[in-house]
Amino acid sequence: MTPDRLDNSLLVIFGGTGDLARRKLYPALFNLFVDGFLPPALGVIAVGRRGFTRDSFRQEILLPSLETFSRRAASMDAYFEPFATRLHYFRTDIYDPEGYTRLEQFLVELEEAGGSRGNRIFYLAVAPEHFGPVIRSLKETGLVPARGWQRVVIEKPFGHDLPSATELNRQLREAFSEEEIYRIDHYLGKEMIQNIMVIRFANTFFEPVWNNKYIDHVQITSAETVGVENRGGYYDRAGALRDMVQNHLLQLVTLVAMEPPASLATEAIRDEKVKVLRSLKPLDAAAVSKNAIRGQYGAGEIDGQMVPPYRQEKEVAPDSTTETFVALKLFIDNFRWAGVPFYLRTGKRLPLKVTEIILQFKSLPDILYFKEYGELRPNLLVIRVQPLEGVYVQLNAKRPGNNNYIVPIRLDFCQNCEVGVNSPEAYERLLYDVMRGDPTLFTRWDEVEAAWKFVDPISAAWAAQGQPQFPNYAAGQWGPPAAQRLLICDARRWWEENGAESIS
Ligand SMILES: NC(=O)c1ccc[n+]([C@@H]2O[C@H](COP(=O)([O-])OP(=O)(O)OC[C@H]3O[C@@H](n4cnc5c(N)ncnc54)[C@H](OP(=O)(O)O)[C@@H]3O)[C@@H](O)[C@H]2O)c1
Structure with missing residues (x-):
């Protein structure tokens, strides 16, 4: 990879305390950061139900995740602090509509303070039964459409058969265009x-x-x-x-x-x-x-x-x-x-x-x-x-x-x-x-x-x-x-x- 021109954005990870986030997403983001591949003002918002503060999230989730799973763990001393300043923890239940309203306010504050220009990426790292409800809530509570560009990343499995996949796709398409949908197949x-x-x-x-x-x-x-x-x-x-x-x-x-x-x-x-x-x-x-x-x-x-x-x-x-x-x-x-x-x-x-x-x-x-x-x-x-x-x-x-x-x-x-x-x-x-x-x-x-x-x-x-x-x-x-x-x-x-x- 050679560094590209990257737009700044906010990356919201639903399931930000889960296994996938800890084993794959934070280490990947950290490695990209060490290699100079992250946009300069990228902000990452980890969403979960548990009662972490920004500091306890950093100590109990982020630090062990990088120490255990990053291929750049040797770079922790030099890079952990500047990387961690980009991460925020946001506590809510994804079935709580008021939580989305607070999340919207939080994103707007970050957008005004930083340079993310209203660009938003939503990463659904939650169990598949939550995909549909989260997408619906994003739309109903006004987190999408974003003021800048918007993208949604959806983990596997994409349905468990054709009818359920078709239904999930229908829900996605109510909030995002096909070009905005990133269906992960990590292979x-x-x-x-x-x-x-x-x-x-x-x-x-x-x-x-x-x-x-x-x-x-x-x-x-x-x-x-x-x-x-x-x-x-x-x-x-x-x-x-x-x-x-x-x-x-x-x-x-x-x-x-x-x-x-x-x-x-x-x-x-x-x-x-x-x-x-x-x-x-x-x-x-x-x-x-x-x-x-x-x-x-x-x-x-x-x-x-x-x-x-x-x-x-x-x-x-x-x-x-x-x-x-x-x-x-x-x-x-x-x-x-x-x-x-x-x-x-x-x-x-x-x-x-x-x-x-x-x-x-x-x-x-x-x-x-x-x-x-x-x-x-x-x-x-x-x-x-x-x-x-x-x-x-x-x-x-x-x-x-x-x-x-x-x-x-x-x-x-x-x-x-x-x-x-x-x-x-x-x-x-x-x-x-x-x-x-x-x-x-x-x-x-x-x-x-x-x-x-x-x-x-x-x-x-x-x-x-x-x-x-x-x-x-x-x-x-x-x-x-x-x-x-x-x-x-x-x-x-x-x-x-x-x-x-x-x-x-
Ligand atoms: N783990 C993997 O290796 C892997 C590989 C491929 C695909 N995936 C896919 O990735 C997705 C996540 O898997 P995972 O293994 O990371 O699951 P997990 O470890 O069970 O994590 C689930 C996450 O969802 C959050 N969550 C659950 N219910 C919530 C609610 N009502 N409100 C707010 N947050 C809620 C949990 O937050 P709290 O517990 O903090 O509330 C936690 O962060 C799944 O779709 C899975 O199929 C995972």
Whole structure:
């Protein structure tokens, strides 16, 4: 990022004492501040119910948040004080109309004292059931329209199905235009996700082979070793399909599969992404039975520690049928991708924390060379999203020596392996883009809509199938056996992290 010209504004965070604000938002704002990316007169107003003073908020919320979660924690001595002066705490209940009137007065006072020129950003970091009521109150009590520009940032989940997402969008549109709405999908803020388009469109040797003539299939994995942590209540209502596939994984599919956009303008990119979502071949009930695998973890071992089953997690129903794992095989019905399966999997309590995208190229005809020199492995392009960030290509080459033995080798670029490389967090990029008014890395309504249209029939088919046999994988395994069979039936297999063959 290079510093841009940024308008001053006020950033109001509803849920300013919550987990997201503490783990992501304040550290991101602090890192931007240290790097000189915040507008000079940005004011941040944290809204919560608890009785903090400005000072106790600073000591009990802000300081521990930065010490624990900022990648710039070493800069605290020099930067904490000037950063903290920008933060205010405002106590109210979001269901109290009088609270909004007081908040309006407070914002006007800040606007008159500072240089924010009436520009306002409202960040909804509260539970999803509060999104609608907060938006309605902002409008009814006159906090919007702002005197300057206005933007609203909305956290996931954006609805729990198409009807609820449509209703939420309707409420949003009563107070904000589409251009003013920033729907967060924090995967889009990750460094390597932004890199997908560059890798594809800035390298001569990828784009010509980026199609069904050369690509055998695509694998996208987003695996976590953690369970539901302290979010069991939310997760048990959502499940992996809604929590991960509808947004993050389908967004990755769009970036891998989209056509080159007419320009790098926001809407040109989003236009291409939404075309991919609309081209997804719908899964009917029969296809769901075959190509959509769900799982829930039982007790098992992670990093040498026994962990409890999902059904014993805090705030999870003891007979829960919520899926903590999903594997999907999907197709994109267009000329570029016809016949190329995209295999997606995501889950909790899996053996590794890893997000990566693997494009496996078609094998060469097995007729001519090298048969006696070892098995030719497929060429792979692997985009590592997290925790390692980078990209590598797996090729076949001759092992040094007098015989002609063939081994896989790797051309490997690892962005964050070097000591000293400290990539910005996704929320840094996203908050920065909100402040400068660039919604490219946020999802447009028609993308959200198309993603729900694809996902809802899967939920419905699962509901119609009745009680699943859960738990069906032990914590520490790569999901249920059916997830392996999904590829084995196609004579393929999942590549594990670093499993794109061990390199000799
Ligand atoms: N946490 C994450 O890692 C994460 C990741 C992705 C998305 N999200 C999304 O981010 C949003 C926030 O999640 P979270 O984990 O931060 O939730 P959380 O820890 O439960 O925090 C909820 C926040 O909402 C405030 N709040 C609740 N009811 C309120 C009321 N009636 N009036 C005023 N404030 C009220 C709480 O303030 P007080 O307790 O001070 O009253 C608190 O600041 C959710 O939509 C979630 O889905 C979170």
